[in-house]
Amino acid sequence: MPANLTPQYYEAEEAYKKAVTIEEKIAALEEMLAVIPKHKGTEKMQADIKRRLSRLREEGQKKARTGRTDPFFVEKQGAGQVVLLGFPNTGKSSLLAAMTRARPKVADYPFTTTLPQAGMMPYQDILIQLVDTPPVAEGMIPAGLSGVLRNADALLLLVDAASDGCLEQVQFCLDFLKEKKILREELSAGRGVTPDRLLVLAARADLPGSQDNIQFIRDFLGESGWGQIEVMPVSAVTGLGLEALREKVFEMLKxxxxxxxxxxxxxxxxxxxxxxxxxxxxxxxxxxxxxxxxxxxxxxxxxxxxxxxxxxxxxxxxxxxxxxxxxx
Known part of the structure; x- marks a missing residue:
């Protein structure tokens, strides 16, 4: 019986061939298993993918037991883990400090954050974990970042709403998330987030010119097929939108x-x-x-x-x- 494999399967298979780390290989195999047609002609292929997944997961666990700790691994705590992603100086550390009791280093120069930093955000009678991450930029993706993003329960994509380059920030981050199979339309198998678990935060929304840029971002998301992703204006300085953000984060965790x-x-x-x-x-x-x-x-x-x-x-x-x- 012919397998009748889809373009999505071949794309995931190609990603597996190009994968370097165990984390990337596991993500690609999970995607292959999610999109492969489920019928008698693919039963052996499905079994093979599952065997490779099991082998890679065991290999990852063995490495963890040898004492080689992953500096990017953040143990989940509270009602859910929400990870922040963004370009340098978009205000991720300032937001973490404003929403939690964490005291990350905040500075005006880029790449202040070099490893993930976590804090617990109060929401009514529970705590939700927020995790700041090192910034991304063209040609500068921190090693290990994909793993912490893929394991998150939800993502907050911060962009500088007062910057003329805000659209480029959004597009680069979305392309990165999609390329790494972190942002997926469905999660029938594997890890990652769906669009309803990703929120674009228009940071520094209190500054001049930000409102026009926020509308540009919304228009861009709608035109590029990501219209279901919400954009929320916030400011860690004035407190704009922070209470609404707590509510939205809880909603995203489902x-x-x-x-x-x-x-x-x-x-x-x-x-x-x-x-x-x-x-x-x-x-x-x-x-x-x-x-x-x-x-x-x-x-x-x-x-x-x-x-x-x-x-x-x-x-x-x-x-x-x-x-x-x-x-x-």
Whole structure:
């Protein structure tokens, strides 16, 4: 049976052949597995791709165990990891300092940030991790940057809205993300972000000329096929848009906060469980304890249920800020 491979598959295969690092090879194989036609004629090819993926992942884990730590690796914390990307002096470090308690080095000269720096951004009753990264520019892509971007839950692309080169900044970064298979239309397999998890931040929006440039950026995104990517004006100096940004970042993560209560007691409203949108009661039980799905006998929900304390089934889909009581 013919494989009938698509142009997208051949493009991913070519990226695999050109890949140098383990991270790049894994990303290309994940893309090949995502776009390969799924039928009997490609079963052996799919199995081969999976074997190569498994081998490369094992190789990566062995290197990690030898003690050769990756300086670009940032362990995820909080409700999600959001990574900042941008050209030199676009205000990434200033934004990190304004949104978190981190104190990155901020200077007027380029390439102040040489390694990723993380901080925790408060949002209502949770914390979200923001990660500043070394800047990119034509011919200057830091080694290891692709890995931290690919592992992110969402990306913030910062551009200097007061700069005449703001459109070039946007186009270069989008081209880079697409070339490295970090920005994808769909994530049926592999890692990366979809357009709804990428936000363009028009930094320094308080400066003269920025408003016209922001409209140019929006027009450019629409004309180039990226109209679904939102542009948000912000200023780390005046605070313009920062509160709206916190809300938008939480929305991009596509997670929900679920509070739990013990039968006969008040709910714990201080430490919510963070789950993916669409999660069910049984998935909450798994997050609480691996044995709880087997032991649970009943569940009640306050919030999204038709009435407070309604008894629900194991497959009941939870919503943000629901309170759940599980009985054993």
């Amino acid at each position: 997670v929900i906060r679920i509070y739990t209560k013990v039968p006969g007691k008040e709910p714990d409203m201080n430490t919510p469980f963070i789950l993916k949108q669409g999660s069910t009661v049984v998935e909450l039980a798994e997050a609480i304890h691996r044995d709880l799905p087997r032991l649970m006998k009943a569940a009640r929900v306050w919030g999204s249920a038709r009435f407070e304390g309604q008894s629900v089934t194991r497959d009941y889909v939870l919503h943000d800020r629901d309170i759940v009581e599980i009985s054993r």
